[in-house]
Amino acid sequence: xxxxxxxxxxxLGIKYLTAEDIQLIFETSDNFKExxxxxxxxxxxxxxxxxxxxxxxxxxxxxxxxxxxxxxxSADVINFSASSSSVKKGETxxxxxxxxxxxxxxxxxxxxxxxxxxxxxxxxxxANIINAGDGTHEHPTQALLDAFSMREKxxxxxxxxxxILGDILHSRVALSNIFCLQKLGAEVAVCGPPTLIPKxxxxxxxxxxxxxxxxxxxxxxxxxxxxxxxxxxxxxxxSLREYARYFGVNRQLLDSLNSEVxxxxxxxxxxxxxxxxxxxxxxxxxxxxxxxxxxxxRMAVLYLLAARRS
Ligand code: CP
Numbered sequence: 001x002x003x004x005x006x007x008x009x010x011x012l013g014i015k016y017l018t019a020e021d022i023q024l025i026f027e028t029s030d031n032f033k034e035x036x037x038x039x040x041x042x043x044x045x046x047x048x049x050x051x052x053x054x055x056x057x058x059x060x061x062x063x064x065x066x067x068x069x070x071x072x073x074s075a076d077v078i079n080f081s082a083s084s085s086s087v088k089k090g091e092t093x094x095x096x097x098x099x100x101x102x103x104x105x106x107x108x109x110x111x112x113x114x115x116x117x118x119x120x121x122x123x124x125x126x127a128n129i130i131n132a133g134d135g136t137h138e139h140p141t142q143a144l145l146d147a148f149s150m151r152e153k154x155x156x157x158x159x160x161x162x163x164i165l166g167d168i169l170h171s172r173v174a175l176s177n178i179f180c181l182q183k184l185g186a187e188v189a190v191c192g193p194p195t196l197i198p199k200x201x202x203x204x205x206x207x208x209x210x211x212x213x214x215x216x217x218x219x220x221x222x223x224x225x226x227x228x229x230x231x232x233x234x235x236x237x238x239s240l241r242e243y244a245r246y247f248g249v250n251r252q253l254l255d256s257l258n259s260e261v262x263x264x265x266x267x268x269x270x271x272x273x274x275x276x277x278x279x280x281x282x283x284x285x286x287x288x289x290x291x292x293x294x295x296x297x298r299m300a301v302l303y304l305l306a307a308r309r310s
Pocket of ligand 1: 059062
């Protein structure tokens, strides 16, 4: 029989989860996915638990998905956005969080531009912390929902070949996906221009390629990432047009392959750059299933971490 408790009080990164933790999150998500497809989508699991969603960086999917997950679990929810807060007046991260926690908050979901911000916080506060993205470091719930979506498609991921294409250098999704997929026994490749692939990434045991066609011929799943312009202070490639030509995934390219590849993208999409609309919106794409699965995954993470409190 498997464990029914996570091995950790926080979700700081996939790096700190065991394969058993990931399987437990998936099995719990299976149950919550069934719940959120019922006419009555709410369960009382987190009644009297207060969750603060602290977003120091922009978000559409992750923020809404966490809020919905919390509400489906009957938690009390407060939302904080750095752009409309006293952070602008010079308040530190720890002061901001401690002030919010003094209002009797039990769990913190946080997105922050600084890699490691959640680790720092976990040393100073007693609330459970969930990393909703820390700079270019990790985005664990995205990797969990990505792997859960692949599991729905293929069953066991052991031996499956997953390619992550695009701006790997600035991506927190890439690192969390690599850790998660390898813990589940999948093979991982990264592909993009040499300037957007970290120099020592092969040391993580991933295949490295700069050839999009060869990578797509190799893989069962292509997880396509956008170029993170907001994190780039120098030019990493000549133009978006040239990037789309050599590294973009389009219908013509997919149709010329020997087998059908499952297409994924964490969003937000830059249509016509890393992926064309006829690929993103095709039957080969499971992009919207990823978003749907995000709610069940986040319900499972919140539920399992709350259970560590009792
Ligand atoms: N995938 C993802 O993290 O999207 P948002 O930035 O919109 O939350």
